[in-house]
Amino acid sequence: MAKARLRWLLAGSAVAAIAVAAALAATAYGGGKAGNNKVIIDGTTGTVVNIDPANEYDYDSFTVDLPIFQGLYGFPTGAKLKPVLATGCSHTKNLKTWTCHLRHNVKFSNGDPMTSADVKYSFDRVQKIKGDQGIWTLLTYLQSTTTNGPYTVVFHLTNPDSIWPYILSTNAGYVVDKNTFPANSILANTDTSHMIGTGPYKLTKFTAGQQAVLTPNSNYWGAKPKNGGIIIDYYSKSSTMKLDLQQGNIDMAFQTFTPTEIASMKKSKALKVHSAPGVNIRYLVFNVKRPPFNNLHVRKAIAYLMPRQTIAKRVWHSTVKPLYSMIPAGLPGASQAYKTLYGAKPNLAKAKAEMKKAHVKKPLPITLWYTPTHYGDVSADEYIEMQRALNASKLFKVTLKSAEWAQYSGALGKVYGAFQLGWFPDYPDGDDYTVSFYQPKSFYNNDYDNSKMNKLIAKERASTGTARLKNLKAMQLLAAKTLPTIPYWQGDMIAVGRSNVSGIPSTLDATYYMRFWLLTKS
Amino acid sequence: MTGTSLRTYLITRLALVVPMVLILLTSVFLLMRVAPGNPIQAALGGHVPPAQVKVITHRLGFDKPLYTQYGDYLWGIMRGHFGTSITDNRPLSQIITQNGAATLELTVFAMVIAIGVGVFVGLVAGRFRDTGLDVFGRLFGIVIYAMPVFFLGLMAQLVFGVWLGWLPISDQASPITQALLPTHTNILFVDAIWDRNWAALWDVTRHLILPALTLGLVTAGVFIRLVRINVIRTLRDDYIEAARARGITERRVVYTHAFKNALVPVITIVGLNFALLLGGVVLTEETFNWPGIGHELVLYLGNRDYTAVQGIIVVFALVVVVVSLLVDLLNAYVDPRIRY
Numbered sequence: 001m002a003k004a005r006l007r008w009l010l011a012g013s014a015v016a017a018i019a020v021a022a023a024l025a026a027t028a029y030g031g032g033k034a035g036n037n038k039v040i041i042d043g044t045t046g047t048v049v050n051i052d053p054a055n056e057y058d059y060d061s062f063t064v065d066l067p068i069f070q071g072l073y074g075f076p077t078g079a080k081l082k083p084v085l086a087t088g089c090s091h092t093k094n095l096k097t098w099t100c101h102l103r104h105n106v107k108f109s110n111g112d113p114m115t116s117a118d119v120k121y122s123f124d125r126v127q128k129i130k131g132d133q134g135i136w137t138l139l140t141y142l143q144s145t146t147t148n149g150p151y152t153v154v155f156h157l158t159n160p161d162s163i164w165p166y167i168l169s170t171n172a173g174y175v176v177d178k179n180t181f182p183a184n185s186i187l188a189n190t191d192t193s194h195m196i197g198t199g200p201y202k203l204t205k206f207t208a209g210q211q212a213v214l215t216p217n218s219n220y221w222g223a224k225p226k227n228g229g230i231i232i233d234y235y236s237k238s239s240t241m242k243l244d245l246q247q248g249n250i251d252m253a254f255q256t257f258t259p260t261e262i263a264s265m266k267k268s269k270a271l272k273v274h275s276a277p278g279v280n281i282r283y284l285v286f287n288v289k290r291p292p293f294n295n296l297h298v299r300k301a302i303a304y305l306m307p308r309q310t311i312a313k314r315v316w317h318s319t320v321k322p323l324y325s326m327i328p329a330g331l332p333g334a335s336q337a338y339k340t341l342y343g344a345k346p347n348l349a350k351a352k353a354e355m356k357k358a359h360v361k362k363p364l365p366i367t368l369w370y371t372p373t374h375y376g377d378v379s380a381d382e383y384i385e386m387q388r389a390l391n392a393s394k395l396f397k398v399t400l401k402s403a404e405w406a407q408y409s410g411a412l413g414k415v416y417g418a419f420q421l422g423w424f425p426d427y428p429d430g431d432d433y434t435v436s437f438y439q440p441k442s443f444y445n446n447d448y449d450n451s452k453m454n455k456l457i458a459k460e461r462a463s464t465g466t467a468r469l470k471n472l473k474a475m476q477l478l479a480a481k482t483l484p485t486i487p488y489w490q491g492d493m494i495a496v497g498r499s500n501v502s503g504i505p506s507t508l509d510a511t512y513y514m515r516f517w518l519l520t521k522s
Numbered sequence: 523m524t525g526t527s528l529r530t531y532l533i534t535r536l537a538l539v540v541p542m543v544l545i546l547l548t549s550v551f552l553l554m555r556v557a558p559g560n561p562i563q564a565a566l567g568g569h570v571p572p573a574q575v576k577v578i579t580h581r582l583g584f585d586k587p588l589y590t591q592y593g594d595y596l597w598g599i600m601r602g603h604f605g606t607s608i609t610d611n612r613p614l615s616q617i618i619t620q621n622g623a624a625t626l627e628l629t630v631f632a633m634v635i636a637i638g639v640g641v642f643v644g645l646v647a648g649r650f651r652d653t654g655l656d657v658f659g660r661l662f663g664i665v666i667y668a669m670p671v672f673f674l675g676l677m678a679q680l681v682f683g684v685w686l687g688w689l690p691i692s693d694q695a696s697p698i699t700q701a702l703l704p705t706h707t708n709i710l711f712v713d714a715i716w717d718r719n720w721a722a723l724w725d726v727t728r729h730l731i732l733p734a735l736t737l738g739l740v741t742a743g744v745f746i747r748l749v750r751i752n753v754i755r756t757l758r759d760d761y762i763e764a765a766r767a768r769g770i771t772e773r774r775v776v777y778t779h780a781f782k783n784a785l786v787p788v789i790t791i792v793g794l795n796f797a798l799l800l801g802g803v804v805l806t807e808e809t810f811n812w813p814g815i816g817h818e819l820v821l822y823l824g825n826r827d828y829t830a831v832q833g834i835i836v837v838f839a840l841v842v843v844v845v846s847l848l849v850d851l852l853n854a855y856v857d858p859r860i861r862y
Contacts, residue, residue: 039698041697041698047609047610047821048610049565049609049610049611050610050611055611130574132565132566132578132611133566134566134571134574137571137574186611188611189611189612190616205701207620207700207813208610208612208616208617208620209621209813209817209818209821210693210694210700210813211697211700211701213701231697231698231701233693233697235692235811236808236811236817236820236821237808237811240679240691240692240809240810240811241692243679243683243684243691243692244690244691244692244693246684247683247684247687247690247691249690249692249693249696249697250697373824403558404558404559404824405564405824405825406558406559406560406561406563406564406824406825406826407558407559407560407826409560409563409564409566410559410560410563410564441571441572443571445572
């Protein structure tokens with residue numbers, strides 16, 4: 001009796017299991033796939049902080065802002081700065097007053113016309129709100145903004161600023177609708193009805209940590225987007241994102257895979273890995289007043305031993321390139337100052353000579369800090385390579401230490417003698433890779449204050465054209481001689497798409513902008 | 523009749539919630555401050571000048587003495603003001619309703635699976651003691667209980683998502699469904715039913731299967747062993763023998779008398795396991811990119827986001843307390859012999 005019941009039970013369970021499996025298999029790759037019309041689904045491991053341009057100062061938020069908002073200047077195609085909402089700007093001889101003429105017939109996505117009043121409102125708003133993320137610091141030189149008729153805006157600066165058009169291209173200069181954005185407060189990310197810009201898309205839905213939905217702006221003044229909309233899907237782990245991309249649940253992914261994942265996806269026929277030289281850099285910072293790094297010869301010995309090629313090849317599978325200046329190759333004014341002074345490859349003999357001049361015991365114990373929670377687990381591999389190279393020279397005995405970003409970011413030069421940092425530009429120009437690092441009281445607190453450098457910074461800001469580029473090169477050479485930092489790689493811009501997504505290569509350039517409106521899906 | 527009445531018991535339990543939550547709040551408050559790291563600096567990412575960091579620290583009250591911060595925090599909680607996360611400026615109320623809803627969806631389904639699988643396998647194993655089914659049930663129970671939830675999740679992703687391609691491996695729904703489904707309750711399963719969008723409901727259900735199964739199976743291990751033992755013990759009880767002696771069919775004896783009574787202790791365990799389930803939900807959500815409150819907790823912990831972590835822990839604590847109370851009520855209802 002019991003055996004008969006057991007048989008029925010087993011048979012029933014088997015039938016139920018087969019039915020469920022069949023149903024699942026039948027619907028696999030069904031409605032949930034990213035095959036929906038012309039909407040492109042992009043995956044990212046990033047986190048959005050604020051979409052409101054008045055408090056947006058991180059790359060992941062910027063990626064959402066870029067299709068929604070525009071500035072007077074920008075990089076609509078390629079890495080060359082061009083007028084966008086302006087037809088052009090002129091400046092007085094002292095570079096302290098900039099007059100910009102606006103493009104006519106530009107409308108916001110809600111149909112409101114864009115005028116000089118909106119531009120003034122946007123700049124005043126950024127300066128008044130002074131958001132926590134600090135984007136307003138890009139407008140430090142801006143004294144006031146005035147209008148001269150509906151299509152002319154005048155910027156009055158406190159200091160000469162040759163790079164002002166670049167500042168206008170950042171989201172500190174994004175123009176928002178004065179009728180929808182509050183004057184004194186930041187708009188919530190979920191308030192999509194008021195998040196109004198002039199860009200090719202409008203934000204129709206935002207769910208924190210889940211997705212941002214962008215639909216084409218029917219009032220857009222320029223060429224219409226080549227797709228039916230964008231959904232940015234947020235992931236906590238790149239491994240999950242990779243699986244979703246391989247399964248076709250998303251169409252493309254832009255930020256950020258590990259080198260191993262990229263190498264693995266290069267082998268997939270369904271996926272295409274696109275890359276182009278990027279402007280994302282990594283560098284080692286020294287606190288120039290803290291022993292033993294206050295000794296220039298010690299810093300020079302490390303510069304001679306920096307294993308850039310090994311890090312690029314072994315750790316990053318050649319998805320990054322050795323970097324020999326803080327300004328990455330490809331940007332105007334970039335030099336290879338570190339290569340000139342310290343060579344392309346490690347030079348043990350020169351390092352030994354420097355250590356002799358340093359008059360320190362050998363091997364010299366030093367500690368290098370890095371932070372895998374901010375720059376990825378691969379940071380550990382990077383620093384192990386560095387440790388290996390320095391220890392192999394028998395000139396140093398390296399201890400590696402890591403900390404979580406929450407701890408690390410508060411310490412930097414205040415606590416650490418030598419530490420890892422990375423940089424992604426506010427605007428793709430050499431100025432952003434020099435002034436930010438070499439000015440006194442820089443953000444990383446490395447106590448570097450060089451009077452020659454300070455003069456060069458002032459000269460660079462007050463010069464234009466080739467004279468400015470010459471100043472940038474002089475700054476790089478001086479930095480290579482005084483070594484407040486050692487740059488070691490510049491990352492490629494990498495995006496992975498399924499084979500039916502096209503247009504990705506057209507947006508990969510030195511700006512690091514993902515111009516979604518150029519992408520199509522077949 | 524011994525013991526106090528259910529009402530007295532409930533009042534006592536409710537009164538105990540206050541010191542319990544207070545102890546928890548104090549512990550979390552102190553632990554977050556003892557841990558190294560600066561939430562302001564972490565959130566700002568180094569762009570803001572030190573002077574402005576000081577301004578922000580002052581505005582958020584983090585420069586006040588610890589006891590003042592603690593007092594302010596408690597006062598805020600008492601008024602229902604949980605604050606805004608430092609990392610991404612999200613009101614805690616939004617995190618609780620939005621991400622909390624996703625966690626609720628996952629945990630409810632996981633609990634249903636845990637109870638369903640646990641009770642079914644436990645009953646079968648107990649009923650067919652010392653047969654192959656019993657051995658299988660016991661082994662199954664031990665293995666799934668011992669298996670780390672993230673490992674089970676990864677295996678499920680690999681087998682059902684990658685190899686077989688049957689089920690999605692991440693998210694609460696496909697991006698298109700999420701984009702188009704109007705939000706009513708933040709529980710996508712309910713929202714899909716609300717809108718009578720059956721395609722969306724199927725999509726949401728498919729996304730639920732792997733994470734709910736992973737979390738549910740790990741919890742089911744306890745139930746399997748408990749139910750099996752209870753069934754074996756109940757089948758030996760005198761009243762079962764008496765029932766058999768009275769000529770009641772074996773089927774009725776087992777299914778009506780033995781199984782029903784064997785399940786009473788399970789209700790208590792469900793309550794205790796709910797806390798375990800919430801622990802597991804953090805790892806499950808991370809594995810499956812499930813946008814729940816546990817997923818957010820990991821993010822905020824990494825950034826030392828005091829406000830967010832404290833708020834989320836309070837929610838977790840309150841949920842466990844409420845579930846425990848409900849379980850006690852259910853126990854009293856199911857078994858009238860129970861006195862408190």
